[in-house]
Amino acid sequence: MATRAQIYREVLREYDALRAQKAAELRGRKEKLYARFPRLEEIEEALSLLGVSTAKLLLQGAVDMEKALGELREKQQALMAERVEILTQNRLSPHLLEPEYECDACKDTGYAGDSPCACMKRRLMDRIYDQSNVRDVIQAENFDTFDLRLFSDEIVPEEGISPKENARKNLQKAMAFAEDFAGENLLLYGGTGRGKTFLCNCIAKEVLERGKTVLYLTAGQLFKRLEEIRFRRNEEEEAFADWDTELMEADLLIIDDLGTEFATVFTASELFGIINGRKLAKKSVVISTNLDYKALMEQYSDRVMSRLIGEYTAMKFFGDDIRMKKQFQ
Protein backbone atom coordinates (compact mmCIF):
# COMPACT_ATOMS: atom_id res chain seq x y z
CA MET A 1 0.00 0.00 0.00
CA ALA A 2 1.05 3.58 -0.55
CA THR A 3 2.37 5.60 2.37
CA ARG A 4 0.48 8.62 3.67
CA ALA A 5 3.17 10.88 2.28
CA GLN A 6 2.63 9.43 -1.21
CA ILE A 7 -1.12 9.79 -0.94
CA TYR A 8 -0.72 13.33 0.37
CA ARG A 9 1.42 14.26 -2.64
CA GLU A 10 -1.11 12.70 -4.99
CA VAL A 11 -3.91 14.71 -3.42
CA LEU A 12 -1.89 17.94 -3.74
CA ARG A 13 -1.40 17.12 -7.42
CA GLU A 14 -5.16 16.67 -7.74
CA TYR A 15 -5.62 20.20 -6.43
CA ASP A 16 -3.04 21.51 -8.91
CA ALA A 17 -4.89 19.79 -11.73
CA LEU A 18 -8.23 21.09 -10.48
CA ARG A 19 -6.99 24.69 -10.36
CA ALA A 20 -5.44 24.35 -13.82
CA GLN A 21 -8.74 23.03 -15.15
CA LYS A 22 -10.73 25.86 -13.56
CA ALA A 23 -8.28 28.43 -14.94
CA ALA A 24 -8.64 26.95 -18.42
CA GLU A 25 -12.42 27.10 -18.11
CA LEU A 26 -12.19 30.76 -17.11
CA ARG A 27 -9.98 31.51 -20.13
CA GLY A 28 -12.53 29.76 -22.33
CA ARG A 29 -15.38 31.85 -20.90
CA LYS A 30 -13.34 35.04 -21.37
CA GLU A 31 -12.53 34.24 -24.98
CA LYS A 32 -16.19 33.73 -25.86
CA LEU A 33 -17.39 36.79 -23.95
CA TYR A 34 -14.67 39.08 -25.30
CA ALA A 35 -15.57 38.07 -28.85
CA ARG A 36 -19.18 39.04 -28.15
CA PHE A 37 -18.50 42.12 -26.02
CA PRO A 38 -15.12 43.72 -26.91
CA ARG A 39 -15.70 46.34 -24.18
CA LEU A 40 -15.26 43.59 -21.57
CA GLU A 41 -11.75 42.94 -22.81
CA GLU A 42 -10.92 46.65 -22.68
CA ILE A 43 -12.13 46.70 -19.09
CA GLU A 44 -9.88 43.82 -18.15
CA GLU A 45 -6.88 45.57 -19.71
CA ALA A 46 -7.74 48.84 -17.97
CA LEU A 47 -8.06 47.01 -14.65
CA SER A 48 -4.68 45.37 -14.97
CA LEU A 49 -3.09 48.72 -15.90
CA LEU A 50 -4.62 50.22 -12.77
CA GLY A 51 -3.06 47.41 -10.76
CA VAL A 52 0.35 48.29 -12.18
CA SER A 53 -0.19 51.99 -11.41
CA THR A 54 -1.06 51.17 -7.81
CA ALA A 55 2.12 49.14 -7.41
CA LYS A 56 4.17 51.98 -8.91
CA LEU A 57 2.59 54.54 -6.60
CA LEU A 58 3.41 52.44 -3.58
CA LEU A 59 7.01 51.98 -4.72
CA GLN A 60 7.62 55.62 -5.52
CA GLY A 61 6.00 56.93 -2.39
CA ALA A 62 3.78 59.52 -4.04
CA VAL A 63 3.25 62.96 -2.47
CA ASP A 64 -0.31 62.43 -1.40
CA MET A 65 -0.53 58.66 -1.28
CA GLU A 66 -3.99 58.46 0.30
CA LYS A 67 -5.54 60.68 -2.33
CA ALA A 68 -3.81 58.94 -5.24
CA LEU A 69 -4.83 55.49 -4.03
CA GLY A 70 -8.38 56.66 -3.45
CA GLU A 71 -8.63 57.86 -7.03
CA LEU A 72 -7.31 54.59 -8.37
CA ARG A 73 -9.78 52.64 -6.26
CA GLU A 74 -12.63 54.75 -7.57
CA LYS A 75 -11.64 54.08 -11.18
CA GLN A 76 -11.32 50.41 -10.41
CA GLN A 77 -14.80 50.22 -8.88
CA ALA A 78 -16.33 52.08 -11.81
CA LEU A 79 -14.80 49.62 -14.26
CA MET A 80 -15.99 46.62 -12.29
CA ALA A 81 -19.48 48.06 -12.03
CA GLU A 82 -19.52 48.59 -15.79
CA ARG A 83 -18.50 44.99 -16.33
CA VAL A 84 -21.31 43.68 -14.11
CA GLU A 85 -23.71 46.00 -15.93
CA ILE A 86 -22.78 44.60 -19.33
CA LEU A 87 -23.20 41.03 -18.13
CA THR A 88 -26.50 41.48 -16.32
CA GLN A 89 -27.99 43.54 -19.15
CA ASN A 90 -27.37 40.55 -21.38
CA ARG A 91 -28.93 38.20 -18.85
CA LEU A 92 -25.59 36.67 -17.97
CA SER A 93 -24.31 35.84 -14.49
CA PRO A 94 -22.26 38.74 -13.05
CA HIS A 95 -19.74 36.14 -11.86
CA LEU A 96 -18.91 34.72 -15.28
CA LEU A 97 -15.56 36.50 -15.41
CA GLU A 98 -14.53 35.55 -11.89
CA PRO A 99 -12.60 32.40 -11.07
CA GLU A 100 -14.81 29.53 -9.92
CA TYR A 101 -13.86 27.09 -7.17
CA GLU A 102 -15.04 23.66 -6.20
CA CYS A 103 -14.33 24.63 -2.59
CA ASP A 104 -14.69 28.28 -1.71
CA ALA A 105 -13.14 27.82 1.72
CA CYS A 106 -9.67 26.99 0.35
CA LYS A 107 -10.01 28.12 -3.27
CA ASP A 108 -9.03 24.57 -4.30
CA THR A 109 -5.63 24.76 -2.64
CA GLY A 110 -6.42 22.25 0.12
CA TYR A 111 -5.47 24.76 2.77
CA ALA A 112 -7.63 27.34 4.50
CA GLY A 113 -5.13 29.63 6.17
CA ASP A 114 -2.45 27.42 7.67
CA SER A 115 -4.57 24.39 8.36
CA PRO A 116 -5.80 21.67 5.99
CA CYS A 117 -9.28 22.39 4.63
CA ALA A 118 -12.16 19.97 5.33
CA CYS A 119 -12.20 19.10 1.62
CA MET A 120 -8.55 18.05 1.85
CA LYS A 121 -9.25 15.87 4.89
CA ARG A 122 -12.09 14.22 3.01
CA ARG A 123 -9.92 13.56 -0.03
CA LEU A 124 -7.15 12.05 2.08
CA MET A 125 -9.56 9.87 3.97
CA ASP A 126 -11.27 8.66 0.81
CA ARG A 127 -7.91 7.62 -0.58
CA ILE A 128 -6.46 6.07 2.53
CA TYR A 129 -9.51 3.98 3.26
CA ASP A 130 -10.65 3.52 -0.32
CA GLN A 131 -14.09 5.04 0.25
CA SER A 132 -15.02 5.56 -3.37
CA ASN A 133 -17.63 2.79 -3.20
CA VAL A 134 -19.34 4.48 -0.25
CA ARG A 135 -19.73 7.67 -2.31
CA ASP A 136 -21.50 5.68 -5.01
CA VAL A 137 -23.80 3.82 -2.64
CA ILE A 138 -25.04 6.92 -0.80
CA GLN A 139 -26.21 8.41 -4.07
CA ALA A 140 -28.86 5.70 -4.07
CA GLU A 141 -29.31 5.02 -0.35
CA ASN A 142 -30.15 8.19 1.54
CA PHE A 143 -32.94 9.83 3.55
CA ASP A 144 -34.71 10.84 0.34
CA THR A 145 -34.92 7.27 -0.89
CA PHE A 146 -35.72 5.55 2.42
CA ASP A 147 -38.99 3.76 1.66
CA LEU A 148 -41.23 3.05 4.65
CA ARG A 149 -43.65 1.14 2.40
CA LEU A 150 -41.23 -1.77 2.39
CA PHE A 151 -42.00 -2.42 6.06
CA SER A 152 -44.99 -4.40 7.29
CA ASP A 153 -47.92 -2.79 9.11
CA GLU A 154 -48.62 -5.88 11.17
CA ILE A 155 -47.80 -5.62 14.84
CA VAL A 156 -45.16 -8.07 16.01
CA PRO A 157 -46.59 -9.35 19.34
CA GLU A 158 -43.29 -9.70 21.20
CA GLU A 159 -42.29 -6.16 20.17
CA GLY A 160 -45.73 -4.60 20.64
CA ILE A 161 -45.22 -2.49 17.52
CA SER A 162 -45.22 -2.98 13.73
CA PRO A 163 -41.97 -3.07 11.73
CA LYS A 164 -43.18 0.03 9.87
CA GLU A 165 -43.78 2.02 13.05
CA ASN A 166 -40.40 0.87 14.35
CA ALA A 167 -38.67 1.85 11.09
CA ARG A 168 -40.32 5.26 11.25
CA LYS A 169 -38.96 5.77 14.76
CA ASN A 170 -35.50 4.65 13.71
CA LEU A 171 -35.61 6.96 10.71
CA GLN A 172 -36.52 9.96 12.87
CA LYS A 173 -33.83 9.09 15.37
CA ALA A 174 -31.23 8.76 12.60
CA MET A 175 -32.24 12.10 11.07
CA ALA A 176 -31.98 13.88 14.41
CA PHE A 177 -28.60 12.24 14.99
CA ALA A 178 -27.24 13.28 11.57
CA GLU A 179 -28.29 16.85 12.21
CA ASP A 180 -26.25 17.28 15.36
CA PHE A 181 -24.21 14.24 16.17
CA ALA A 182 -21.57 15.80 18.41
CA GLY A 183 -20.52 13.18 20.90
CA GLU A 184 -23.62 10.99 20.55
CA ASN A 185 -23.32 7.33 19.51
CA LEU A 186 -25.72 4.85 17.95
CA LEU A 187 -25.91 1.07 18.07
CA LEU A 188 -28.12 -0.34 15.31
CA TYR A 189 -28.90 -4.02 15.92
CA GLY A 190 -31.14 -6.69 14.44
CA GLY A 191 -31.21 -9.37 11.74
CA THR A 192 -29.78 -9.10 8.24
CA GLY A 193 -31.77 -7.11 5.69
CA ARG A 194 -33.78 -5.06 8.18
CA GLY A 195 -32.47 -1.73 6.97
CA LYS A 196 -29.48 -1.09 9.25
CA THR A 197 -26.90 -0.58 6.51
CA PHE A 198 -29.34 1.53 4.54
CA LEU A 199 -29.79 3.81 7.54
CA CYS A 200 -25.98 3.98 8.06
CA ASN A 201 -25.72 5.19 4.45
CA CYS A 202 -28.43 7.80 5.05
CA ILE A 203 -26.53 9.14 8.05
CA ALA A 204 -23.22 9.15 6.15
CA LYS A 205 -24.65 11.18 3.28
CA GLU A 206 -26.33 13.74 5.52
CA VAL A 207 -23.24 14.24 7.68
CA LEU A 208 -20.96 14.53 4.62
CA GLU A 209 -23.28 17.13 3.17
CA ARG A 210 -22.88 19.13 6.33
CA GLY A 211 -19.18 19.42 5.51
CA LYS A 212 -18.00 16.90 8.11
CA THR A 213 -15.65 14.00 7.62
CA VAL A 214 -17.06 10.47 7.73
CA LEU A 215 -15.06 7.27 7.87
CA TYR A 216 -17.29 4.38 6.85
CA LEU A 217 -15.91 0.87 7.20
CA THR A 218 -17.32 -2.61 7.51
CA ALA A 219 -15.98 -4.43 10.55
CA GLY A 220 -14.11 -6.72 8.12
CA GLN A 221 -12.35 -3.79 6.44
CA LEU A 222 -11.64 -2.11 9.76
CA PHE A 223 -9.90 -5.05 11.41
CA LYS A 224 -8.05 -6.05 8.25
CA ARG A 225 -6.65 -2.54 8.00
CA LEU A 226 -5.72 -2.51 11.70
CA GLU A 227 -3.92 -5.82 11.32
CA GLU A 228 -1.92 -4.40 8.42
CA ILE A 229 -0.99 -1.41 10.55
CA ARG A 230 -0.10 -3.31 13.71
CA PHE A 231 1.77 -6.24 12.22
CA ARG A 232 3.86 -4.74 9.46
CA ARG A 233 7.61 -5.10 9.32
CA ASN A 234 9.76 -2.82 11.43
CA GLU A 235 11.33 -0.88 8.60
CA GLU A 236 7.88 0.04 7.34
CA GLU A 237 6.74 1.21 10.73
CA GLU A 238 7.91 4.77 10.36
CA ALA A 239 6.25 5.29 7.01
CA PHE A 240 2.92 3.95 8.24
CA ALA A 241 3.14 5.33 11.77
CA ASP A 242 0.01 7.46 11.57
CA TRP A 243 -2.14 5.27 9.36
CA ASP A 244 -4.90 5.11 11.92
CA THR A 245 -5.09 8.86 12.52
CA GLU A 246 -8.49 9.11 10.82
CA LEU A 247 -9.97 6.42 13.04
CA MET A 248 -9.67 8.92 15.85
CA GLU A 249 -10.00 12.18 13.92
CA ALA A 250 -12.91 11.65 11.54
CA ASP A 251 -15.95 13.59 12.74
CA LEU A 252 -18.02 10.43 12.43
CA LEU A 253 -16.90 6.80 12.35
CA ILE A 254 -19.36 4.21 11.06
CA ILE A 255 -18.60 0.55 11.66
CA ASP A 256 -21.00 -1.57 9.64
CA ASP A 257 -21.72 -5.26 10.24
CA LEU A 258 -19.84 -5.66 13.49
CA GLY A 259 -19.67 -9.33 14.42
CA THR A 260 -19.23 -10.65 10.90
CA GLU A 261 -15.44 -10.39 11.14
CA PHE A 262 -13.26 -13.24 12.38
CA ALA A 263 -13.31 -12.45 16.10
CA THR A 264 -10.11 -12.74 18.10
CA VAL A 265 -8.56 -11.24 21.22
CA PHE A 266 -7.00 -8.75 18.79
CA THR A 267 -10.32 -7.56 17.37
CA ALA A 268 -11.88 -7.23 20.84
CA SER A 269 -9.00 -5.17 22.12
CA GLU A 270 -8.81 -2.96 19.02
CA LEU A 271 -12.56 -2.34 19.17
CA PHE A 272 -12.24 -1.21 22.76
CA GLY A 273 -9.33 1.06 21.80
CA ILE A 274 -11.42 2.75 19.12
CA ILE A 275 -14.58 3.10 21.19
CA ASN A 276 -12.66 4.43 24.16
CA GLY A 277 -10.37 6.72 22.17
CA ARG A 278 -13.27 8.32 20.35
CA LYS A 279 -15.21 8.72 23.58
CA LEU A 280 -12.26 10.62 25.08
CA ALA A 281 -12.03 12.74 21.92
CA LYS A 282 -15.83 13.34 22.13
CA LYS A 283 -16.25 11.98 18.59
CA SER A 284 -19.32 10.05 17.49
CA VAL A 285 -19.53 6.43 16.40
CA VAL A 286 -22.33 4.53 14.68
CA ILE A 287 -22.15 0.74 14.90
CA SER A 288 -24.45 -1.68 13.12
CA THR A 289 -24.52 -5.34 14.06
CA ASN A 290 -26.51 -8.53 13.50
CA LEU A 291 -25.68 -9.61 17.03
CA ASP A 292 -27.87 -9.05 20.06
CA TYR A 293 -26.47 -8.01 23.43
CA LYS A 294 -25.90 -11.59 24.53
CA ALA A 295 -23.91 -12.46 21.41
CA LEU A 296 -21.99 -9.18 21.59
CA MET A 297 -21.09 -9.98 25.19
CA GLU A 298 -19.73 -13.37 24.13
CA GLN A 299 -17.74 -12.01 21.22
CA TYR A 300 -16.22 -8.89 22.79
CA SER A 301 -14.93 -7.95 26.19
CA ASP A 302 -16.92 -6.69 29.19
CA ARG A 303 -15.16 -3.37 28.74
CA VAL A 304 -16.57 -3.04 25.24
CA MET A 305 -20.03 -4.04 26.42
CA SER A 306 -20.15 -1.60 29.30
CA ARG A 307 -19.28 1.23 26.89
CA LEU A 308 -21.88 0.07 24.37
CA ILE A 309 -24.59 -0.19 27.00
CA GLY A 310 -23.67 3.00 28.79
CA GLU A 311 -22.89 5.34 25.94
CA TYR A 312 -24.69 4.15 22.82
CA THR A 313 -28.32 4.77 21.98
CA ALA A 314 -29.65 1.36 20.95
CA MET A 315 -31.92 1.10 17.91
CA LYS A 316 -33.53 -2.26 17.26
CA PHE A 317 -34.45 -3.46 13.76
CA PHE A 318 -36.91 -6.29 13.17
CA GLY A 319 -39.49 -7.59 10.67
CA ASP A 320 -39.13 -9.10 7.22
CA ASP A 321 -35.97 -9.07 5.19
CA ILE A 322 -36.54 -5.95 3.10
CA ARG A 323 -33.61 -6.77 0.82
CA MET A 324 -35.51 -9.87 -0.33
CA LYS A 325 -38.70 -7.82 -0.67
CA LYS A 326 -36.97 -5.24 -2.84
CA GLN A 327 -35.61 -7.90 -5.19
CA PHE A 328 -39.01 -9.37 -5.83
CA GLN A 329 -40.79 -6.08 -6.36
Ligand SMILES: [Zn+2]
Ligand atom coordinates in the same frame (compact mmCIF):
# COMPACT_ATOMS: atom_id res chain seq x y z
ZN1 LIG B 1 -11.37 23.22 0.62
